[in-house]
Amino acid sequence: MTQHKQKRDIRWLLSLLPIIIFIASLAFSWFTAYHYSANILDSDASSEMILAKMLSENNSILSTDWIYSNELRVIHTNLVFAPLFKIFTDWHTVRFVGILIMQSIYLLSYYFLCRQLKVSRRSFFLTAAILILPYSIAYGRIVLYHNHYLMTITMGFLLSGLYLSILDRWKNKDKRLSLGIRITLLLTISLLSGLNGVRSLVVTIAPMFLTSFIILLQDESNLDSSQGIAFLEKWKGVILTLGMCVFSVIGYLINSKVFQQIYSFRSYDDATLGFNNAENSSQAVLGLLSQFGYQASRPLFSIGGIVALAGLMAAIYIVGQGISTVFSKSRITSQNASVQFAGVLFVASVGVMIMSFCLEFGEKHYLLYLIPVAVLAIPFVAVLMDQTASSDPVPTKHSAKGVLLGVVFLSLFANGLYGNAYFLHPDKVKGTYNGLGMQDVNMVNKLSNVVDFLESENYTLGYSTFWTCNIITEMTNGKINMAAIQVDAENQRVYHYDWLTAKHFQDESFVEEQKVFALLTDVQSKTVLETTMYDYAVLVYDDGNYNIYDFDFPVAPYYAMSE
Structure with missing residues (x-):
């Protein structure tokens, strides 16, 4: 029994x-x-x-x-x-x-x-x-x-x-x-x-x-x-x-x-x-x-x-x-x-x-x-x-x-x-963060110091390439809006990238009310140096991976990308 x-x-x-x-x-x-x-x-x-x-x-x-x-x-x-x-x-x-x-x-x-x-x-x-x-x-x-x-x-x-x-x-x-x-x-x-x-x-x-x-x-x-x-x-x-x-x-x-x-x-x-x-x-x-x-x-x-x-x-x-x-x-x-x-x-x-x-x-x-x-x-x-x-x-x-x-x-x-x-533990466990074109699993960690600086300076609108821009908005709890840009090295141009972004971020009336910056990698910065956007840009941050540029007046990047 x-x-x-x-x-x-x-x-x-x-x-x-x-x-x-x-x-x-x-x-x-x-x-x-x-x-x-x-x-x-x-x-x-x-x-x-x-x-x-x-x-x-x-x-x-x-x-x-x-x-x-x-x-x-x-x-x-x-x-x-x-x-x-x-x-x-x-x-x-x-x-x-x-x-x-x-x-x-x-x-x-x-x-x-x-x-x-x-x-x-x-x-x-x-x-x-x-x-x-x-x-x-x-x-x-x-x-x-x-x-x-x-x-x-x-x-x-x-x-x-x-x-x-x-x-x-x-x-x-x-x-x-x-x-x-x-x-x-x-x-x-x-x-x-x-x-x-x-x-x-x-x-x-x-x-x-x-x-x-x-x-x-x-x-x-x-x-x-x-x-x-x-x-x-x-x-x-x-x-x-x-x-x-x-x-x-x-x-x-x-x-x-x-x-x-x-x-x-x-x-x-x-x-x-x-x-x-x-x-x-x-x-x-x-x-x-x-x-x-x-x-x-x-x-x-x-x-x-x-x-x-x-x-x-x-x-x-x-x-x-x-x-x-x-x-x-x-x-x-x-x-x-x-x-x-x-x-x-x-x-x-x-x-x-x-x-x-x-x-x-x-x-x-x-x-x-x-x-x-x-x-x-x-x-x-x-x-x-x-x-x-x-x-x-x-x-x-x-x-x-x-x-x-x-x-x-x-x-x-x-x-x-x-x-x-x-x-x-992506730093300890072997693997590839695949599925999309961007395969960097450590973006949040890499951008943490950037975000701290941006928040301390009270920026409200930024320009960056697509795979970076929207992350900044989420990391700042929506305080900093980001407009995606395309850096065209061949033609030495920078222009708006119309993909998963708000239209009003590209409106002049909206932009002129913001404190504006551009967030670029070292490679992207070299291209920007050859455009009219750089004429009004001031380097205010450089951590070896990312550069942050301030502008003499908010609509300077807007005008540069409209040319």
Whole structure:
């Protein structure tokens, strides 16, 4: 009896282990978020805070005074950060609390998808632990802690979950009202995703259409005309996803044709067909493999090198399993339907994104653009775990597939822990702060003395190149506004850089009321020396990395850049 009780207690403790792992991972992620939100910034991320502050002051969700980037995103971080500025005045607090809220929404959307995929509680908590950790440094930077793609992925989870719930209720012949509400919600979110730009269409909706079509072809019962299956019953998945595509395209057309007449942003309308040569294709493949922790720059025989190699092996396994679902000849049943959907969707998303690289639309950031599609590997791993567990009660002992999945989980989990360790101690832990063009993880530390000087001198408006400027505003709690400039060494010119900045920073009437400075590196200063801006500039600070110039009168830089 005692032995039986001990076994029962052990089983109970083991059943709690996934929950414990998830809670510990969430706590570690939030601890890292607190450090990250104050110590690791870039101008892209800080621009979101500046915009949110402007929107909060104007009680709006979009601004005609803001110069956006390649997309105008209606459903974005501003919906969280802007209200927080009504509550908190400290920008660090706003960023930290905003990260917690957005990560919570992210996890809830993942839970909703897992429910529709019929993922077990064990597999949900284990894979959610991976999802909340930076299993690649780029994923941690772009999604978890700067939240750039978090809303895109969240909407993708919601759309996928709603789609599955509609198919399930359709099959079970649920009430028409319940089904109608879900379909309306699905199409509404598709429309909203289109209002955010083209990204969700490429990342989620077009791949879902492709997935529904592939699964239709795989399901032999749908192709057996002798069963007399009604057209709508056979093609319901394709029809639903086609409707999603239509509504998303409508949203995108509103974004690119209507909003662009009101707001300032660039679009992908000028994209043209091109061709992915061998070099570009290899970069795309490397970008995909790097999503799971692989970084070529790490020493092999080090902790960083080992976990990076483990991440590479995990990536190869997951991609291989995904491809096998696309070409699977097994009849689709209730037992394998979730695996087929998650696997085909993952491969379809990666395929559509890589095909989009054939378009000529400017610089291609392979690693960056593949982040939101690679995240779809996580629910795929969850359903694979359940499939293995259901076919073998003790997969880690008797099933090669179970052992491999265990290794995949440990590889991604180890990379997640390593990623957070890197963010907490970038000077001690080997890694590359990749994902965007600016890869300096120590910008806040490098600019701390600069900020102290600027605040002590009561400056209110500065000029600097893009990757520096918005960080200054966030570090000074919004006290110092920054206008981005471009230093053109070839033509010996300095001019305004219209990217993620407020328009009124370039207005003469605004500038003449400010105490103005220019912040430049030593190299940039040499170019400025050859322009008319230097005629009115006085060097007031030099720390070996950055120079600060004061001006005889506030509008001197404005006039110099207007020539």
